[in-house]
Amino acid sequence: xxxxxxxxxxxxxxxxxxxxxxxxxxxxxxxxxxxxxxxxxxxxxxxxxxxxxxxxxxxxxxxxxxxxxxxxxxxxxxxxxxxxxxxxxxxxxxxxxxxxxxxxxxxxxxxxxxxxxxxxxxxxxxxxxxxxxxxxxxxxxxxxxxxxxxxxxxxxxxxxxxxxxxxxxxxxxxxxxxxxxxxxxxxxxxxxxxxxxxxxxxxxxxxxxxxxxxxxxxxxxxxxxxxxxxxxxxxxxxxxxxxxxxxxxxxxxxxxxxxxx
Amino acid sequence: xxxxxxxxxxxxxxxxxxxxxxxxxxxxxxxxxxxxxxxxxxxxxxxxxxxxxxxxxxxxxxxxxxxxxxxxxxxxxxxxxxxxxxxxxxxxxxxxxxxxxxxxxxxxxxxxxxxxxxxxxxxxxxxxxxxxxxxxxxxxxxxxxxxxxxxxxxxxxxxxxxxxxxxxxxxxxxxxxxxxxxxxxxxxxxxxxxxxxxxxxxxxxxxxxxxxxxxxxxxxxxxxxxxxxxxxxxxxxxxxxxxxxxxxxxxxxxxxxxxxxxxxxxxxxxxxxxxxxxxxxxxxxxxxxxxxxxxxxxxxxxxxxxxxxxxxxxxxxxxxxxxxxxxxxxxxxxxxxxxxxxxxxxxxxxxxxxxxxxxxxxxxxxxxxxxxxxxxxxxxxxxxxxxxxxxxxxxxxxxxxxxxxxxxxxxxxxxxxxxxxxxxxxxxxxxxxxxxxxxxxxxxxxxxxxxxxxxxxxxxx
Numbered sequence: 179x180x181x182x183x184x185x186x187x188x189x190x191x192x193x194x195x196x197x198x199x200x201x202x203x204x205x206x207x208x209x210x211x212x213x214x215x216x217x218x219x220x221x222x223x224x225x226x227x228x229x230x231x232x233x234x235x236x237x238x239x240x241x242x243x244x245x246x247x248x249x250x251x252x253x254x255x256x257x258x259x260x261x262x263x264x265x266x267x268x269x270x271x272x273x274x275x276x277x278x279x280x281x282x283x284x285x286x287x288x289x290x291x292x293x294x295x296x297x298x299x300x301x302x303x304x305x306x307x308x309x310x311x312x313x314x315x316x317x318x319x320x321x322x323x324x325x326x327x328x329x330x331x332x333x334x335x336x337x338x339x340x341x342x343x344x345x346x347x348x349x350x351x352x353x354x355x356x357x358x359x360x361x362x363x364x365x366x367x368x369x370x371x372x373x374x375x376x377x378x379x380x381x382x383x384x385x386x387x388x389x390x391x392x393x394x395x396x397x398x399x400x401x402x403x404x405x406x407x408x409x410x411x412x413x414x415x416x417x418x419x420x421x422x423x424x425x426x427x428x429x430x431x432x433x434x435x436x437x438x439x
Numbered sequence: 440x441x442x443x444x445x446x447x448x449x450x451x452x453x454x455x456x457x458x459x460x461x462x463x464x465x466x467x468x469x470x471x472x473x474x475x476x477x478x479x480x481x482x483x484x485x486x487x488x489x490x491x492x493x494x495x496x497x498x499x500x501x502x503x504x505x506x507x508x509x510x511x512x513x514x515x516x517x518x519x520x521x522x523x524x525x526x527x528x529x530x531x532x533x534x535x536x537x538x539x540x541x542x543x544x545x546x547x548x549x550x551x552x553x554x555x556x557x558x559x560x561x562x563x564x565x566x567x568x569x570x571x572x573x574x575x576x577x578x579x580x581x582x583x584x585x586x587x588x589x590x591x592x593x594x595x596x597x598x599x600x601x602x603x604x605x606x607x608x609x610x611x612x613x614x615x616x617x618x619x620x621x622x623x624x625x626x627x628x629x630x631x632x633x634x635x636x637x638x639x640x641x642x643x644x645x646x647x648x649x650x651x652x653x654x655x656x657x658x659x660x661x662x663x664x665x666x667x668x669x670x671x672x673x674x675x676x677x678x679x680x681x682x683x684x685x686x687x688x689x690x691x692x693x694x695x696x697x698x699x700x701x702x703x704x705x706x707x708x709x710x711x712x713x714x715x716x717x718x719x720x721x722x723x724x725x726x727x728x729x730x731x732x733x734x735x736x737x738x739x740x741x742x743x744x745x746x747x748x749x750x751x752x753x754x755x756x757x758x759x760x761x762x763x764x765x766x767x768x769x770x771x772x773x774x775x776x777x778x779x780x781x782x783x784x785x786x787x788x789x790x791x792x793x794x795x796x797x798x799x800x801x802x803x804x805x806x807x808x809x810x811x812x813x814x815x816x817x818x819x820x821x822x823x824x825x826x827x828x829x830x831x832x833x834x835x836x837x838x839x840x841x842x843x844x845x846x847x848x849x850x851x852x853x854x855x856x857x858x859x860x861x862x863x864x865x866x867x868x869x870x871x872x873x874x875x876x877x878x879x880x881x882x883x884x885x886x887x888x889x890x891x892x893x894x895x896x897x898x899x900x
Contacts, residue, residue: 245881260889261896296893298866301886382853 179238179435180204182226183427184219184253185262186246187211189282189310189394192421193222195230195237196428205230206421215249223252239431243423245283257430259423260288260299266426267390268294270417275386278377278405278413279422280395282310287381300380306345308376310395315345316352316369320362324398331366331400338368348372367400374404385409392416393423444744444751446489446709446772449473455492464494467729469505473497476504483556484875489772491712491751495736502724502733503715504554506543507590509725513541514591519669522593524611525603526626528721528791529809533663535727536682537670543590544722546607548580551589553767553874559588562874570613575606575845576766576874584619595669596621597662602628602815606845622665624658626809627651629816641811642793643824656806663802679801685727687794692734693720694792697784699741701832705750706780707741711771713781714764720791751775757894758782760834762825762855766842767876770883774838777887782832785825789813818851822858829863835894837867838887842874866893 179199185192190211195204205226212218219242227234242253243262250256259279267277268290277288285308289297302308306315317327338355342348348369355365373395389411391402396419405413416422447455456464456472473490476482482504490496514520522545523530534542552562553576564582566572583589598611598621615621629647632638637649663674672678696716700708716737723730744750752775760783765771774781790811796804813821829837837859839852856867868890870883 245885258885258889258892261892295896296866296889297864298860299868299889299893301868301889382856 179432180232180236181428181431181435182223182237182240183262183266183424183429183431184223184240184242184244184247184250185259185421185423185427186215186219186242186244186250187259187281187394187423188245188284189314190420191215191219191222191244191246192424193219193226194421194424194428195226195232196425196432198432203418203421203425204232206418206424208420211246215246216251219250220252239435241427241431241434243427254431255434257427260286260301261296262423262426262430263392264288264290264296264426265294265429266422266424267392267416269425269429270422271388271390271414273388274390274416276381276389277416278381278389278391279393280308280310280373280377280391280401281393282314285309285377285380285393287377287385289386300382302376302380305343305376307343307348308373308380310393312345312348312369312373313395313398315349316366319349319352320366327366328397328399330363331370331398333363334361334367334400336364337371338364340368340372343376367404370398370400370404371407374401374408377405378408381409385411387411389413390416392419394420396420442492444707444749445492446751446775447492448489449477449486452490452492452497456497459494459497466501467498467732469501469509470498471501473500480504480555481558482554483558484554484768487769487877488711489709491709493737493740495733495740496708496712498736499712499715499733502726502729503718506547506725510541510543510590513725519595520591520593521666521669522590522596523722524596524598524621525607526599526809527788527812527814529659529805530597530599530662531722532682532686532795532805533659533674533679534666535685535723536678537666537672537674540666540670541725542722543593543725545580545584545590545593545596546577547722548583548589549576549578549766551583552576552579556875568613568617570610572844574610575604576842577607577845578610581610581614581617584614585617592619595665597624597665598622599624599626599809601626604814604845622662624662625654626658626812626815627654629810629812629820639807641807642796643789643811644827645811645816645820647807647810652803652806652810655810656802659802659805659809676801679805680797683795683797683801683804685731687797689720689723689727689730689734690792690794692731692738693717694794696734696738696741697792699738699745701782701784703745703750705754705756706752706775707744707750708737709751709771710761710774710781711768712737713784714768714771714786717784717786717792718764721788752780753778756780757891758833758835759890760784760825760829760832760837761786762837762839763787763841765840765872766874767872769876769880770840770870770872773880773884774887777884778891779836779887782834783828785813785821785828787813789821789824818854819858821851822855825855826859826862829859829865834863834865835897836865836890838890839867839869841869841871843871865897866890
C-alpha cells in the first residue's frame, strides 16, 4: 500500500510517497515554502504522483507535519515534526538513539528508546543562532548559494570565534572579521561551530549515541564535524536528511492505516 | 450542581449569565457579569479565554478581578492595608490575624499587563523607571505603586530578602529608592543540616538546621511587632494561633480541591480555574473569609460533578504535571485544547499549600512553613517533591513553564528535567510563555502537541 507524508517546513515543503509492501520510498520531492502553502503542497504532491505513475486514489493515507502542517487540509491528519523526524530516522537508521534536527527556523534534539519511540525532546524555536537561519544570513551577506557556503567551510584551517549569541549582532561581528582580513572559509566554519554550540546546549546531558543528524542543515559539509566536536561524540548524517520528516509522516500514516494510534 | 460542565468563551458567558440571573442566581456584593471587567477594567485578555460555566467559577473570577476595588473600599472603611511581598504566603497569615488589617500581594501586579493585554503600559513605564525586560514582569508593580491606578498605597510594605528571587530583590530595592519605605526581613537559604547539627522537620517532607528556623522565627517576630504597631494591638500567640487555624481552613479546602480534581478519572474543573484557585493560598485575595466561601463553593461543585461522572476534559487526556505559574493565562486553555489535563502542580508556592503545624508555638510553626518555600531551598528539593507528586498523580508528562526575564534559578528547568527523567522517566519540556503569547501560540502548541504524542506513544508497551 502507498502512503504519503508531507513536511511543510518553514523554508521548504518536502513530500514522500512510501510503499509499505517493498518498504521503499517511491518518490520524494521538495519545493520552496510560500504564502499559499496548501497550493504549493498540492502541486508537489501531484508532481510526485506523476513521477511514480500513481493516481491519488492509490494513496491509502496521508499525514502532514512541520511548521505549516495545519494548512495542509487535504492530509488525513497532522502529527508534529518531533514524532515524524524520530520515526523517519528510525526507519532509515534503526540503531539511532539521538536525533539532531536543524531546520530553517528551529532545531530539535530528540532522544529515542528501543523501537524508535520518542523518549524525550528539546526544541529551540526562539533563537535563530541555533538554526539554519544563521547560515542563510551568512549566505545572503556573502552573496553566495548554500552549496558554495558548504564548500567554503570545508576549506577552513582555523575557524573564527563568533562571540555573539544573537544572529543580528553576529552579522556585525562577521562583517568586522571579514574587514580585518579573516579568511572567508574560517568565518563560515566559525558560524557552523557557533550553531553547533547552541545545539549542544539544547541537547544538555541526555545525548546518547548513536547520534543521527537530520534536516536540511545536515547537508552542509562541516556541520556534522562541528557537532561532533562540541558533543565529543561521533555524529552520523542521516540518509536523505531533508526528507526524514516527510518519510516519518508517511510511515506514521501507514501505521494509522494498520490501526495503530 | 448546575448545568452540565463545559467551557464557555466570554460571549457565551454573557448569555449564560443572563440565563443564570433569570433563574435566580444569588451573588455576593462583588458579583456581576464577567464582561464588565473588560468594559470597566480593560481586562481585554478575558475575551481570549475559555471559562468554566459554573456559578462557583464565576464567583472565583469575580473575586479575583475585584481585588483592587475591595482594597480601596477597605481603605475607605479605615482598615490598615499591608503589602506583603515575596514570601508567598507567610506574612499574610500574620497580617490577617489582626483585626482591621488586610494584606495584599503587590507582586500580583505582574498579571496586570497580561490581563489588560499591555494596555495598562505598566511594563513600558517600568522600563522608563530603569527596570527593563531583562527583569521579571513583577517589575509592573513599580509604576502601579507610583500611579495609584491599581491598588491603594499600603500603610506598611513588608518584603523578604536574602534567599529569594534576585530579580525581585532588585525591583523591590528600586521601589524603595522611589520613596516607598519597605520593612525588610531576612530569609536564609535553606540547607541540609550538618551531621552534628540539631535540625527541625518542615512541612513538605523537608528538614532544616534548627539555627535557620530560629533565625526565621526571630525575623518573623520583628514582622509581628511591626504589624502589631500598625494595628494598635499586640500580635500575641492566641491571635496568631487563631489566624493559623483559619489559614489552614483555606489550605484544607485547597488540598481537598486539588485531591479531587487531580485524581479524578477526568478533569472536573479546568486547569485555568484551578490555577486561580491555588493562587488564593498566597494572599487570600485580600479577604480571607470570602476565600473560604469561594473555595467551598468550588469544592462543592467539583464534588457534585465527580459524583455525577461529569467532566470537562475527556478521560483520554494526557496527565500533565505543571511547574510554575504562567504569565499568559491563555496557556492553560491551550493545554486542554490540545488534549492535556493537569494532574498536579507546583506553582512555586507549595509551602503555602501545606498545613501550618498547629501543635507548635505559632511563630515557630510559621518559621518552619516559611523555610519550606521551594524558592529558598535547592531546586533538587523542589524536584523531589515534583517527582513524588507526579507519581501520586500518575503524571505522563511534565511542563516547566518559564516567564521571560524571570529566573528564580537559572538552571531550574534543567535540574527538574534531569531528576524527573532519571527517577520516573517521563518526558519533560520547558516552555517560555510571555505576558501575551498570541504570536507564539503555534510554537507553544507544537511543543505541547509533541509532548502529548510522546506521552500517548508511551501508553503502548
